Amino acid sequence: MTISHKRSPVPRDLGYFMPAEWAPHRATWLSWPRNLETWPTQLERVRDVWVKMIETLAARERVHLLVNDDQTQQDVTARLKAAGAAMENVSLVKIPTVDVWMRDYGPTFVIRERQGNPLAFNDWIFNGWGGKYKAYDHDDGVAKEIARLLRLPVFEHSIVLEGGSIEVNGEGTCLTTEQCLLNKNRNPHLSRGEIEQVLKDSLGVSQIIWLGEGVVGDDTDGHIDDIARFVDATTVVCVVEAHSQDENYAPLQENLERLKGARDQGGSKLNIVTLPSPGAVIYEGSRLPASYANFYIANEVVLVPTFDDPNDPHALGVLGELFPTREVIGIHCADVVAGLGAIHCVTQQEPRVGERP
Template sequence: MTTSQPTPAQLGYRMPAEWAPHQATWLSWPHNEESWPGKLHIVLPIYARMVAALARSETVHINVNDEAMEEEACRLLHSVGAEGDIHFHHFPTNDAWCRDHGAIFVVRDGDDPLAAIRWEYNAWGGKYPPFDLDRQIPRRMAEALGAPCFDGGMVLEGGSIDVNGEGLLLTTEACLLNPNRNPHLTREQIEQRLCDYLGVSTVLWLGDGIVGDDTDGHVDDLTRFVAPDTVVTAVESDPSDENYDALQENLRRLRRMTDHRGGALRIVALPMPPAIVYEGRRLPASYANFYIANRVVLLPTFNHPNDDRAAAILAELFPTREIVGIDCTDMVWGLGAWHCLTQQVPAV
């Protein structure tokens, strides 16, 4: 794990919290029929509504495979009234999950204030080949923005981590310690790499993810920082639900954790939606998969009374942002929602 080159942290870079100002949000337009079998035509207009909400908030960059895909995207965006600063890039992808295959951006004061980290990407442990095009996206994003790009040197997806911008990083043992990611690295080596490249000082470990999550337990379906000392965490109230035990264990772990000043974390419980089952498979539906943009918070909803409860909780936590709930009952058939589809570019 040693290197002769200075690490991003040594150069003064750090990953800001998601609520810090963005210069843009980056997306990859959905096109893989295998990700939403039989439902891609339903998903695309829903995705367009997300883009429209984001474009009210900030600049949006979208990867498309070619001119034809750009034209189709423009047609759908026009149909939902999307207006704003939207840029298309002919950067072909294998799939739409920009949170995981896109660059993770870090910032510093001085020259080259924005930099990209290109982590290794293997489609969640090699589950969904091919992923050769997705692996090229971080460098192409960096080049488009004129930002230097560092190689992180291990497999890491953006949805597997969450930071508070002041030294803390949340992740899960189920994902980062899974042998299908970095079997040659110890927990301590993984922690050091996160500190070296994202400018964090402390890694906080949760346990397992929710049922149906093919990412092996991404933290963005579980627990999210909403302030330097505050997290929201998904809690299942029904002891008979198959997510109950894992979420209770994560809650117990959070209660033992401390913030960057050594104080106990403030923990806000976020309800879970009802079980969403399609073709006999439980899907990873979670309100924790929200995305914090400059002026809006995109909330996945599921046509259930808990939608309003989740929205009210986030509205209290983000009083200057509009909470935009968009039904993800069909979207989550792809095993992800708004946070999985987005990647922030910090303002500098």
């Protein structure tokens, strides 16, 4: 007699896939900054950046902002009203968080075209970027709280993964890095092939492109969203360092060469556009992971981190040419990146599907 061990359906089995970031959004999810360990001297200036982001986004799509308590809700409401934000598009949601990294601990939304439950999401295990920060264990539960709020189907996974470690073109290709996903502090029990299968099953992709290492100072172990991003289904921007003596030069050149040799889901070469690096941004003697690639593509707008660097205008110009139908806006992030992340790290898009209000 043969015993059949039936596995649970994965997103791909049910027609789900992760859409590209430039696909229409229903909303952007953020969390209000509150952690003084992350920003011991910068917190108020960082909050000003959040107000700017929310004001900009709310003019174009809904914004859901997580806050910890009633007092914070009142304070944030006053700040946003003073900034002239479109409050009819802003909802403050009382879900406590330790920190703001919604890209990594928040839901990874997937969609499907067939009738019934067109929107769902993947809920990965978040272990504080390889167990570096035990205080962040609480934030592993944030995605489940959002699921209860939205009443969406959830695919729970037993793999450690952060949203900043994956980048898709919405057509079947995913970019990621060996430094992060093959790191022994994430899923030491899984082989490269097994991790690829999880990505294919959960994101609805058929092609995985592996890059090597990320930028210096990135405590996430080389997230893809600091080094290479899709800007359309066939085009990738890849961060490069112009100075050969810079410690980022060699790993970024290797990533560029890998992309040149890569193929997408249909076997075609990618169009590759290089994006400059800012000069070294130093805080308390350590280099920060400052990168123009940590931009966020929203409805009608692209928010790009800037660092008071001579390369800021160059980076904005490159992205402006790549997003001709969107307004490309620089957001000053020298204070934000002291917390070791920037705009893409703190945002999470919710796709617009069907007639969902």
